[in-house]
Amino acid sequence: xxxxxxxxxxxxGAAVGCLWLARPPAPAGGVPASAAEPGQEPxxxxxxxxxxxxxxxxxxxxxxxxQIERRGVANAAVLEAMCQVPRHExxxxxxxxxxxxxxxxxxxxxxxxxxxxxxxxxxxxxxxxPGDRVLEVGTGSGYQAAVLSELTPxxxxxxxxxxxxxxxxxxxxxxxxxxxxxxxxxxYLGWPEHAPFDAIIVTCAPTKIPPxxxxxxxxxxxxxxxxxxxxxxxxxxxxxxxDQGQTRTxxxxxxxxxxxxRE
Ligand code: SAH
Numbered sequence: 001x002x003x004x005x006x007x008x009x010x011x012x013g014a015a016v017g018c019l020w021l022a023r024p025p026a027p028a029g030g031v032p033a034s035a036a037e038p039g040q041e042p043x044x045x046x047x048x049x050x051x052x053x054x055x056x057x058x059x060x061x062x063x064x065x066x067q068i069e070r071r072g073v074a075n076a077a078v079l080e081a082m083c084q085v086p087r088h089e090x091x092x093x094x095x096x097x098x099x100x101x102x103x104x105x106x107x108x109x110x111x112x113x114x115x116x117x118x119x120x121x122x123x124x125x126x127x128x129x130p131g132d133r134v135l136e137v138g139t140g141s142g143y144q145a146a147v148l149s150e151l152t153p154x155x156x157x158x159x160x161x162x163x164x165x166x167x168x169x170x171x172x173x174x175x176x177x178x179x180x181x182x183x184x185x186x187x188y189l190g191w192p193e194h195a196p197f198d199a200i201i202v203t204c205a206p207t208k209i210p211p212x213x214x215x216x217x218x219x220x221x222x223x224x225x226x227x228x229x230x231x232x233x234x235x236x237x238x239x240x241x242x243d244q245g246q247t248r249t250x251x252x253x254x255x256x257x258x259x260x261x262r263e
Pocket of ligand 1: 143258261
């Protein structure tokens with residue numbers, strides 16, 4: 001992956017403004033022809049219904065080309081997932097016109113839906129295969145959960161702000177994202193009833209990696225998480241657990257996320 005630029009502003013608290021990132025000069029390519037056709041899965045493995053939307057399809061493909069592929073995200077299934085999920089359904093009505101812009105957007109309660117690029121980047125880092133069990137901490141709008149559910153039917157998402165969690169549930173099922181399981185609670189503790197997970201994504205920043213999340217990661221699993229104090233540049237890290245249960249941490253990107261809060 002090629003990511004030679006500064007801080008990805010992901011979830012800027014209540015900030016409405018966008019930070020436009022300098023783009024590497026590489027030419028924009030199209031979404032690879034190898035990307036799965038809508039609704040098509042590999043011939044083996046789990047089958048599940050994924051909703052399809054034609055509204056704003058051109059904007060989505062342009063977003064994927066110019067913001068995501070151009071910056072080095074290359075996984076065909078991830079690019080296709082980003083092309084399919086209708087981001088405009090996950091932002092407040094007055095911000096729909098900016099749903100495909102290259103920035104995070106406010107979703108209420110001082111929280112934000114992450115910048116499309118960072119959603120794709122983190123999703124790619126998780127290397128999700130169909131059938132993997134994935135935990136998300138920080139449901140927010142439900143957008144990242146919907147993107148994950150394009151890749152596997154086993155997505156579990158936790159949100160600590162009750163109103164946001166309820167709204168996300170009310171949004172996801174009617175849109176057709178029926179495989180995602182959401183709950184209101186403190187994601188610091190993970191979701192022991194559904195553990196262990198092949199992949200865990202945290203979309204809010206703790207100051208240290210929560211031990212329960214490490215414990216709930218399968219051997220061979222991946223955890224993608226921003227770590228650091230709020231209001232400062234944080235570090236996006238990828239933790240991998242080997243078959244012996246040993247973890248390795250790799251630093252990926254400087255980022256700015258809202259803080260992980262506790263109950
Ligand atoms: N993934 C979201 C972006 C969410 S912003 C999306 O696609 O829209 C981060 C979210 O993490 C916020 O909604 C915030 O309320 C939530 N959060 C913060 N601390 C949390 C915790 N301990 N457990 C679960 N969610 C938490």
